[in-house]
Amino acid sequence: MNALVVLAAILFILMGLIGRGKGIRSFLAIFFNFIVIFIAIIFMNDPNANPIIITLVACIFISVINLFYINEVNSTTKTAFISTLISTIVLLLFIFIIADRARIQGFGEEEIQELGMFSLHIGVDFVKIAVSVIIMSTIGAITDAAIAISSPMREIHYHNRDITRQDLFKSGLSIGRDILGTSTNTLFFAFFGSYLALLIWFKDLSYSAGEIINSKIFSAEMITILCAGIGVTLVIPITSWITAYFLVARK
Template identity: 55%
Template sequence: MNVIKLLAVILFILMSSIGGKKGVTSFLALFLNFGVIFVAILFMQNVKSLITLTLVACTLISCINLFYINKFNHKTLATFISLIITLAILLSFIFIIEHHAMIQGFGEEEEEEISGFSLYIGIAFAKVTICTIIMGTIGAIIDISLSIASSMNELVVHTPLISKKNLFRSGMKIGTDILGTTTNTLYFAFIGGYLTLILWFKKLSYSFGDIINSKIFSSEVISILSGGIGVAIIIPITAWMSATILFKGRER
């Protein structure tokens, strides 16, 4: 048994023992999400709009993470609607940033590795960059949105007489409390994934200006900042949407 299989077995045992049935469902959802992304990559050369394909894939991933794992209820519905609104806002922002930052394609540090390959693959690298940022953002905004909606749902269950205004304020307070940790998660994910790149920059005596203007470094930093902006945007949207849906559900 190789390392990957061993780690997968350990993960399954832990998720099933701690999370029970939902833990098993969450474990299976990992493979479903991988399947969606894999199929999306296969179709990228056969569709005209990569961004539309990516949005469809993100929608399917959202449905798996929300409705498959946590069932269809008020909190998952509020999260899904908030996610769609946030993606619509964030997409227009990402278009502008990508156009002015010019981060598409490969950096000069990668030229030697790809020198023997043709870059005429029939796909616009600018669109691939936008798709990459969207894919990298979706996980973080689903996580924080569901955390807020779930907490607000528990608040309604245990405090049924709470007003809609106070419920919204509680949602905002919950969101601001976890805002810093979520953005730091994006940052540490970058550090963990690109630590060797940073050490390589240091070994080659890159100046601070060279690092900042490096296409590889800039594209990852922009992805982190875009994810952070998405996380910040979705907090008030989720708080308002959850307060509206949960309040109506309580009245019924």
């Protein structure tokens, strides 16, 4: 507990010194997002509730916190928010089909021993839970990509008022291409960093490469990474078009 307090204090001080007011809001946004996720989990315990709807509502609140609370309400955050919602809805249809056909819902064989003492008859649709997990895992990357594209496009338009909508759209695509590789690699290494112990365990159990790839835990995480990458890729043209349309139309 003391380590958590010390690390949180160091993070708060650094974010306050470097980011000033926005840095402090960013630090507080971490706790606000945690509260939103915690409340969403509580509502998901209701057998009559739809986890996907709850997740979408939670993602809306998370987007509002990450965009409007941290960066205030302006043209950049408005276009990023709209782009995030559109990308998430489009991605949701794809995720639901993949999660159902890939059979990644529920728990893997490696988790059975730890869960053997618990009852799995809890009245919750694990397919919808799997979809909710993927959506919640991708919302942060989508929001980050949306604001990373919308903000420089706003600066380009501010310094070049005569730019056409088509040229501004192409500028947004060019910015998106620059951040696409780093965003997808960040998701990839985040997975291997958090599941490094699991991969070592697979090696100790003498799993073959085929068994590792086809294990439910590995497949579920890789599908999450790929869906997040698809979401980040989709949000680039969507954000570029919406931002270009909004800025030039307002002019």
